Amino acid sequence: MKKIAILMAVFLVVATQGVAQEASYSQQEETLMVNIARNSQDLELLTPSATSREVEHYKTVKSWIDRDYSSLLTTQPDIDHSHFMIWGKPFSEQLSNAKSIMQQNDAVIARQFCYSQREETLMENIARSSQELEILPNSATPRQVEHYKTVKSWIDRDYTSLLTTQPDIDHSQSMMWGKPFSEHLANAKSIMQQNDAAIAQNVFYSEQETTLMANVVRNAKDLKLLEIPASSRELDVYFDAKSWIERDYSALQATRPDIDKANFTVWGKSFSEELAKAKSIIQQNDEAIRKYEESKPVGESLELICKAVSFGETGAKWVADPEKYNATYSAMLEYYEYYTNDKEKAIAIDEKAYTFMQDEIEYCDKHFVEPFLVMKEQYDAEVEAENERLAALADDLGFSKGPFIGIVDFVRAIQDKEIKKRHAKRYMVLQSSDDWFEVQNLDRKYVYYTNDDDQIALLREHDGVYSEGSELPNVIFKFVRFEDFVTILGVEKELAVFKAIDEE
Numbered sequence: 001m002k003k004i005a006i007l008m009a010v011f012l013v014v015a016t017q018g019v020a021q022e023a024s025y026s027q028q029e030e031t032l033m034v035n036i037a038r039n040s041q042d043l044e045l046l047t048p049s050a051t052s053r054e055v056e057h058y059k060t061v062k063s064w065i066d067r068d069y070s071s072l073l074t075t076q077p078d079i080d081h082s083h084f085m086i087w088g089k090p091f092s093e094q095l096s097n098a099k100s101i102m103q104q105n106d107a108v109i110a111r112q113f114c115y116s117q118r119e120e121t122l123m124e125n126i127a128r129s130s131q132e133l134e135i136l137p138n139s140a141t142p143r144q145v146e147h148y149k150t151v152k153s154w155i156d157r158d159y160t161s162l163l164t165t166q167p168d169i170d171h172s173q174s175m176m177w178g179k180p181f182s183e184h185l186a187n188a189k190s191i192m193q194q195n196d197a198a199i200a201q202n203v204f205y206s207e208q209e210t211t212l213m214a215n216v217v218r219n220a221k222d223l224k225l226l227e228i229p230a231s232s233r234e235l236d237v238y239f240d241a242k243s244w245i246e247r248d249y250s251a252l253q254a255t256r257p258d259i260d261k262a263n264f265t266v267w268g269k270s271f272s273e274e275l276a277k278a279k280s281i282i283q284q285n286d287e288a289i290r291k292y293e294e295s296k297p298v299g300e301s302l303e304l305i306c307k308a309v310s311f312g313e314t315g316a317k318w319v320a321d322p323e324k325y326n327a328t329y330s331a332m333l334e335y336y337e338y339y340t341n342d343k344e345k346a347i348a349i350d351e352k353a354y355t356f357m358q359d360e361i362e363y364c365d366k367h368f369v370e371p372f373l374v375m376k377e378q379y380d381a382e383v384e385a386e387n388e389r390l391a392a393l394a395d396d397l398g399f400s401k402g403p404f405i406g407i408v409d410f411v412r413a414i415q416d417k418e419i420k421k422r423h424a425k426r427y428m429v430l431q432s433s434d435d436w437f438e439v440q441n442l443d444r445k446y447v448y449y450t451n452d453d454d455q456i457a458l459l460r461e462h463d464g465v466y467s468e469g470s471e472l473p474n475v476i477f478k479f480v481r482f483e484d485f486v487t488i489l490g491v492e493k494e495l496a497v498f499k500a501i502d503e504e
Contacts, residue, residue, distance in 0.1 A: 025084065029076060032068040037086040039064050040098035046105045052117045055109060062102050069095070115174065119166060122158040127176040129154045130188035136195045145199065146207030152192050159185070205264065209255060212248040217266040219244045220278040226285050228292045235289075242282055249275070301350035305357050308342035311335045312364025319371045329379055336372050339364060394428040397476065397501065402428035407435045407477065408454050411496045414479075421482070429477040429498070437472040446497070448485075457485065457497045476501040 025033070042061050046054060072079045084091040115123070132151045136144060162169045172181040205213075222241040226234060252259040264271045296302060315335040318327035343361065346353040354361060390403045404410050404427045413419045419427070437449035437456065446457040447466050459480065460466075480497040 025076070029072060030084075032072050033079075033082070033084060033091050034086060035068045036065050036072075036098065037089075037091065037094045039068075040094050040101075043098055043101045043105075045101055046108045052115055052120050056117045058105055062105075065098055065102070115166075119162060120174075122162050123169075123172070123174060123176060123181050125158045126155050126162075126188065127179075127181060127184040129158075130184045130191075133188055133191045133195075135191055136198055142205040142207065142210045146210070148195055149207075152195075155188055155192070206255075209252060210264075212252050213259075213262065213264055213271050214266050215248045216245050216252075216278070217269060217271060217274045219248075220274050223278055223281045223285075225281060226288060228288045238285060242285075245278055245282070297346070297350040297352040297356055299349070301346045301353045302356075304342045304346035304349070305353040305361075308339050308346060309357055309360040309364060311339040311342065312368050313360070315339060315372065316364060316367035319368055319375065329375070332372055333376070336369065336376075339368065390428070390430075393476075397428060399426060399428040399478075401426045402430075404429050406430075406432035407437070407456065407472075407498070408432075408451075410479070411454070411456070414482075414496070424479040427479065429479060431472065431474060431477075435472070439466050439468050439470045441468075442466055446485075448495075455493070455495055457483070457495045459497065459499045461500070473500055 039061050043058070043065075046058060069079075076082070080092055080095060082091045082095075086094065129151050133148070133155075136148060159169075166172070170182060170185060172185075174181045176184055219241045222237055223245075224238075226238060230238070249259075256262065260272060260275060262271050266274070297305065312335075315332055318325050318332050318335070322328075322332075394402050401423070404413075407429060409432070410419070410424075410427065410429050414421060414424050435451075437451050437454075439447060440450040440455070441448045442460060445460055447460050447464070449456050449458060449472050458472075477498040478501055480499050482494050483497050484492055485495050486492050
């Protein structure tokens, strides 16, 4: 919101820059005048042949001008005579020109009859839909019949809506794509009358039924005999395909009890043959899975070992390519602990948990645990060395506490009284990976940094080079004090002031 307010202020300055103003207007009044001037440029004289779209656009622009003009009159009754300059012209001249155009356009609209935008849209819909209508042959497919019914429903809907405001719409001579609308409508009515009579004498599969049969055949492609024990992925694919087939088959039986014998072809395959194959595979797989389930660990042990393997498999991906998955060390450590703890708990509850997921566990141990422990050893050594270096550096620079990692967290710790203000100067403060600040503004003493949510001030160095948007330098920081500042918008705010210290 601060940035929007600043941009609006700049916009008003540019619009009125360099002009001697006879009266003083508030920022709101100047904004309203600029709005009117801008919208007046969008006004054009309407001709008697104007389309309803052009008329509606004019009415919208006029409503904006009327709204802002009425608002101005409440505080500036003589605004019509304002010589306030906007884009090189007095406001009164731009307002007068807008009033003149609106007066002429309102007269044209009052004299000229036009279909409303809504009515024109409905007629265009009917004319366009009528071009999709064809007389159905006796050999029409279910898809053709359902397509016809859909198009007919669109035309019926729009025609009914038109009749509520234009009872004689059947005789409209309004031109649509080179033909009167009445001709489009009469042709559509003729085709629909013939097709409805043909449908009443024939039995076709509905669009819903053909869709369900197509779904069954498509999902049957994903069915195959499982080798037990099957992988989690194979089981997921099988159970998904089975559930979708059973769902669609049940829906078909509700309207077609003899659907197993349907003489219907989907993508060159007999629906009845594909259905029979699917039923056979489902029967064999379900029997094999039933026997396998009896050998599984039960209860909490099964749940824990499955969770452990999930953490381990994800961790294996992260360790193999951290950059690809944007995986941090802390995230990998967390998943390592989840994997290890859940695995040990599962086996302690039921030893069958290990044999049940043996292949997966061995994979996780080899591809996640082993490489991660190597990484952890290196990381711990680096952290220990860095902590020793920073502690020595803090001591060399005269800090008695720290380092404290995280500027934002450090400021909040002071505000929350976790760190006393009188002790704050003793800390060596460093940026964390979450700290992201850029230059917002500066004056002779301070450079102001922001990350949109937080602000800090940095003592300005006499030889420092700062540019708007540049990032906070990656150096050591020392807390100086809290100081009250007035922002560019006139808001008083307390900011933490820091001093940058070069490590060298």
